[in-house]
Amino acid sequence: MGNERKEVLENRIKKLQLDLAAQNFEAVLISSVAHIAYLTGYGNFSKEERDAYLFITQKEAFILTHSIYTEVIKSQVKHLTLVEISRREPVRKILVNLLKKSLSPRKVGRNTRLGIEEDHLTVAEYRALQKEFRNIDNFDMSLSRIVKNNLEIENIRKACHLGDEAFLHVIKKIKPGIAELELVFELENYIRKSRADISFKTIVAFGKNSAYPHHQAGLTKFENTPGQIILMDFGVKLNSYCSDMTRTVFFGKPSTKQEKLYETVLEAQKKAVDFINSKIKSGKAIKCAEVDKIARGFITQKGYPSIPHSLGHGIGLEVHEHPTLSPKSKDYLQEGMVFSIEPGIYIPNFGGVRIEDLFVYESNGLIQTTKSSKNLTVI
Amino acid sequence: MGNERKEVLENRIKKLQLDLAAQNFEAVLISSVAHIAYLTGYGNFSKEERDAYLFITQKEAFILTHSIYTEVIKSQVKHLTLVEISRREPVRKILVNLLKKSLSPRKVGRNTRLGIEEDHLTVAEYRALQKEFRNIDNFDMSLSRIVKNNLEIENIRKACHLGDEAFLHVIKKIKPGIAELELVFELENYIRKSRADISFKTIVAFGKNSAYPHHQAGLTKFENTPGQIILMDFGVKLNSYCSDMTRTVFFGKPSTKQEKLYETVLEAQKKAVDFINSKIKSGKAIKCAEVDKIARGFITQKGYPSIPHSLGHGIGLEVHEHPTLSPKSKDYLQEGMVFSIEPGIYIPNFGGVRIEDLFVYESNGLIQTTKSSKNLTVI
Numbered sequence: 001m002g003n004e005r006k007e008v009l010e011n012r013i014k015k016l017q018l019d020l021a022a023q024n025f026e027a028v029l030i031s032s033v034a035h036i037a038y039l040t041g042y043g044n045f046s047k048e049e050r051d052a053y054l055f056i057t058q059k060e061a062f063i064l065t066h067s068i069y070t071e072v073i074k075s076q077v078k079h080l081t082l083v084e085i086s087r088r089e090p091v092r093k094i095l096v097n098l099l100k101k102s103l104s105p106r107k108v109g110r111n112t113r114l115g116i117e118e119d120h121l122t123v124a125e126y127r128a129l130q131k132e133f134r135n136i137d138n139f140d141m142s143l144s145r146i147v148k149n150n151l152e153i154e155n156i157r158k159a160c161h162l163g164d165e166a167f168l169h170v171i172k173k174i175k176p177g178i179a180e181l182e183l184v185f186e187l188e189n190y191i192r193k194s195r196a197d198i199s200f201k202t203i204v205a206f207g208k209n210s211a212y213p214h215h216q217a218g219l220t221k222f223e224n225t226p227g228q229i230i231l232m233d234f235g236v237k238l239n240s241y242c243s244d245m246t247r248t249v250f251f252g253k254p255s256t257k258q259e260k261l262y263e264t265v266l267e268a269q270k271k272a273v274d275f276i277n278s279k280i281k282s283g284k285a286i287k288c289a290e291v292d293k294i295a296r297g298f299i300t301q302k303g304y305p306s307i308p309h310s311l312g313h314g315i316g317l318e319v320h321e322h323p324t325l326s327p328k329s330k331d332y333l334q335e336g337m338v339f340s341i342e343p344g345i346y347i348p349n350f351g352g353v354r355i356e357d358l359f360v361y362e363s364n365g366l367i368q369t370t371k372s373s374k375n376l377t378v379i
Numbered sequence: 380m381g382n383e384r385k386e387v388l389e390n391r392i393k394k395l396q397l398d399l400a401a402q403n404f405e406a407v408l409i410s411s412v413a414h415i416a417y418l419t420g421y422g423n424f425s426k427e428e429r430d431a432y433l434f435i436t437q438k439e440a441f442i443l444t445h446s447i448y449t450e451v452i453k454s455q456v457k458h459l460t461l462v463e464i465s466r467r468e469p470v471r472k473i474l475v476n477l478l479k480k481s482l483s484p485r486k487v488g489r490n491t492r493l494g495i496e497e498d499h500l501t502v503a504e505y506r507a508l509q510k511e512f513r514n515i516d517n518f519d520m521s522l523s524r525i526v527k528n529n530l531e532i533e534n535i536r537k538a539c540h541l542g543d544e545a546f547l548h549v550i551k552k553i554k555p556g557i558a559e560l561e562l563v564f565e566l567e568n569y570i571r572k573s574r575a576d577i578s579f580k581t582i583v584a585f586g587k588n589s590a591y592p593h594h595q596a597g598l599t600k601f602e603n604t605p606g607q608i609i610l611m612d613f614g615v616k617l618n619s620y621c622s623d624m625t626r627t628v629f630f631g632k633p634s635t636k637q638e639k640l641y642e643t644v645l646e647a648q649k650k651a652v653d654f655i656n657s658k659i660k661s662g663k664a665i666k667c668a669e670v671d672k673i674a675r676g677f678i679t680q681k682g683y684p685s686i687p688h689s690l691g692h693g694i695g696l697e698v699h700e701h702p703t704l705s706p707k708s709k710d711y712l713q714e715g716m717v718f719s720i721e722p723g724i725y726i727p728n729f730g731g732v733r734i735e736d737l738f739v740y741e742s743n744g745l746i747q748t749t750k751s752s753k754n755l756t757v758i
Contacts, residue, residue, distance in 0.1 A: 044595065046580070048426055068593040118502040123495060124517070126502045138503070185571060192564060201425070214447040216423065 028115030043240030115139025159243035199235030226252025246356035407494030422619030494518025538622035578614030605631025625735035
């Protein structure tokens, strides 16, 4: 297992080095924490401070980090060469020296083509690099993680499973008088007690608050009136991999209008799933934008407002990755992708319903990894 | 109180606009979440995604954010003009239009001098701005929050108080068999239950692990052997303001060597505090680098290794701010500053001791806001 993991990681580096050569980059400086996790298997660097970089030349692979990480990186990341960084020597100087050692020195100069991740590097870091490199360009890795291997899928499955458990736990806690933030605490606490983390800020919306798709949970208390909507959108992060799910439940018998809303959203999700499955069976290419259109069209055709967000998104080391299931997406679905399908209808001053599950594209069709019931639930 | 708060916030914007004029910037684009919180009073934007910018011209102040924040910003941030951003119109175009409306149009062109925060803007955002602005420079706000007002100090005090309570709670939980991560959970859970958040990743280090100043808590279990060291470094975030404290305690009677370590660290902190107080009394300027030297020198003079980190740091909306108490710091202490003093001694394969408290510089001397006992504690 250890060897298999090492081989997977080494192959990712090799693949990246082939991409570098193909795109005429001498080297790339990787700074996004998710890409570092993908290439090293180590996912505990901070997202708020710059703890580490990877520096991948066409021939070698280095991990640059502070001395406080030396021990853990030595023991957990053996397929990259560790280089300690400190305030004594600027990173740009270290990079030049590594390049000279890694490639033939005459190939290294101010015109050396260096890749950066322009969405994950600050202007200050960029300006420092410009002192040594004239030829800096964006190196796009955003599609590299789009297809997941079995181990990645297994990790996402486990995160989903814990999400299902957390949901079962939290619905027992919904009762009049409880505040949105208290339910958030219950959900997140359940996840953390299980030695996992949350993958994004939990959304809990009561009543009319559910009409805002990204409502920020607050002090709104749960009222003792029937037909109240409770929308919960949350995720688990386990072994660095994320889950994401949304359920909308009702307190007391929902009104006909609410019931209709719920059924329409559920049916929209089903339409999207059926569409993908039929395409898989017939072996045809599946454009993400078309999937989005199926669910979106069904909702608007029923007279409801269009979904004010994408129908879905890929998930993995980050909670939002490619593929993107949206009207303007250029992505196509492929075997091994994992993504959410999450239609929603939101009616101002009334409330909203969203249902979100994760799906794995397997050779015979979609497998839903979120297992919580989607029957209209009255608590 | 509401009016007083509004006045404080408005004055911060006015002060910033004077700085813009003095430094010949037509406008500045603020992107750091802490600076946005400082200038708006709203501290709930994500640090992982770009939820908002402030755009402050010499004459006006705008907050640019997504529609999901519209409601909360309308109700909580009344002294800035709200501008919604979406994918339809690039931010750079919005900025140009706002500038033209805000300043006389003939003043706005490709040579308009635009300030950015180069540590808080990505290369991709910068390159987009360059399509409209040729004259982009760093606008340094890092010193603007260095002196705190009474309300800020009160918030830090409250965060410290909750930290003290969390510490009292957690020392009761230390017993043989418990893992570092379980104590982390106990600490963080206590804080979150109290409707606060943690201000950084909690450090809990058992035994020899305490020799790493930034040890990452793991599965190491607490052993049933006397003289074991437990080092805990953690912080609370309450009303957007941070606390930070470290305590080192012993399980069973410490060895003479351990006791000596503890006393030296405690004395080093006291020396630094006494030094500052004597300077305050005599009305002399206090160079942060000199304060660092007092504590550091005391420790090395006793034959121990030098402190492998700064002696201390300012704290407020962020857990690390100016002033910096380090050998190379250029900061001076002033009334209204709040900072940590945290000497430590770390001996590989043996263990480490660090003691950290927050202090407020008041007119008559330092006031310690962390109240937990520093007597050598045996549990």
